[in-house]
Amino acid sequence: MSNAGEARRRLGVVTRYKGHVAAFSPAFWEVKDVGGAWTVQPPGAIPMVSCFGDNRLGKAHxxxxxxxxxxxxxxxxxRYFxxxxxxxxxxxVRAQAVAWVERALKDGGGDDLRLDDVTxxxxxxxxCRACRDGMAAAGLDWATYRQETLTAFVREVRRLVPGRLYLTLYPDPYPGHLEDRFGLDVDQLKGLVDGFITPVYDLAYATTYWVEDIAHGFRDRLGGALWMVELYGLDVPEAALGRALEVAAFYADQVLVAYDRDLDKLRRLEARLEGK
Ligand SMILES: [Zn+2]
Known part of the structure; x- marks a missing residue:
């Protein structure tokens, strides 16, 4: 379901600042990051959980x-990761990821959740041995096994989340790439989540044609599912970020700015999107 219209004109955020949470909707809050740190979200924020990215656990295990x-x-x-x-x-690993989801819902007292790094x-x-054994036991080819594994995880989380469930997608809308590169069966996942979010990050947005190509590609790819484009904000020049937001907002149901600390800048960007 698409919420284009009113939702499109409002700016959402990914933030580390409590003061931003009430000012923007939706406001996502990284409760568990790829470093392994945990930060409880303030009321009203939607927790983001990095499920399979974790430097700390990788070191320990x-x-x-x-x-x-x-x-x-x-x-x-x-590698280049x-x-x-x-x-x-x-x-x-999977039990730990599920435990993080449960903790995020319990600690913050909210109903909604965003899954990050499900890939x-x-x-x-x-x-690894678990993948080889799992594939053999399931009688699946490798590509199908990967996709079924991640779909099964999202299905398990879906049962735990009473509100809206969002899923982050890597910014590669090229047909077959999310499936082949990352093991994400987008068509199946459409039926399990309430919306997708695509981070399209840059430190300057000096050009925007690639933002447009990616956003346009995802609009075609996701066909009617709710989806948001998330741009990086911290120290990005406001005029360039505003242009990139307008380009993304033309295609996406909603746009988000991530990690900007400047509340006044975010308010001006929202006003720009609203045409004020
Ligand atoms: Zn494996």
Missing amino acids: PEWIQVDAAGTPATRQS DWTALCPSQPA FARQGYCH
Whole structure:
């Protein structure tokens, strides 16, 4: 279901500032980040949980890290990844992710939740023992097994979330890429979540054609599902960010600005989107 119209004109945020939560809707709050830190969300904020990205747990449990066919772990040290990717096939990893979801709902007292980093690291991951055994037991090919594994996780979380459930997607709308690279069966996931969010980050937004290409691609790809584009805000020049927001807002149901600390700037950007 699409909430274009009124929702499109309002600015949402991903924030670390309590004072921003009441000012914008929706306001997402990273309760569990890829570093492994936990920060309870203030009332009214929607918690974001990084499910399978966790540097701290990767260090404590290297056997939980995703590996490629050559055994190369999905870490910042060994590959180009930005953080350590844990394997969703491993029962302990999955149980931990579910426990984080339960804690986020309990601590904050809200009904809504956003899942982050529900993904295999990239194409080629994962070939750990749990994945190989799970694939054999399920009698599935590797690509299908990966997608079924993540769909099953989202389905499990869906049962725990009484309100709206959002899922972050990597900004690659090219047909088949979310499925093949990250193990996300978007068509199945559409039936499980209430909305998708795509971070499209840059530090300057000096050009916007690529923001438009990605946003346009996702509008075609997600076809009617609610989805938001999330742009990076911290220290990004306001005029450039405003232009990029307008481009994204043309295609998305809603736009978000992430991590900007400047409340006045965010209010001016919202007014710009509203045409004031
Ligand atoms: Zn694995």
